[in-house]
Amino acid sequence: MRVVADSHAIVWYVQGSSRLSETGKAALTESEQSDGIVVSVATLVDLWYVTQTTQAVSADDLSRLQAKLDASANVDLHVIDVGVADAFTLIPRTLLTDPWDRFIVATAKALALPLVTRDAAIRDSNLIETIW
Secondary structure: OOOEEEEHHHHHHHOOOOOOOOOHHHHHHHHOOOEEOOOOOOHHHHHHHHHHHHOOOOOOHHHHHHHHHHHOOOOOEEOHHHHHHHHHHOOOOOOOOOOHHHHHHHHHHHHOOOOOOOHHHHHHOOOOEEEE
């Protein structure tokens, strides 16, 4: 199994947080042990933005997360390539206005993978398969 992880999902997974649903945790665990977890590079920018605004993630949390992602052989930090950019432009702004959500969804769409996310707007959009 291979999945894309939304920003909050990968943070909670790495932290072992109970905020991650059991289904999400199982999907991420199975992916890490098999075909790998995909994390959009946009997630790193999204989380940096959070360190500057709501501070729900600290700069230290982000540094630790980045180190863990870099050290994991089964986490693919996926760049924003032409396929992701093309998928991004096809997402109606009426469904998803947040640019970070759009990049993360576009990554899942371009790779034809499910996205582990709690985000109701993403789940309700029916743009991609979601797991929560």
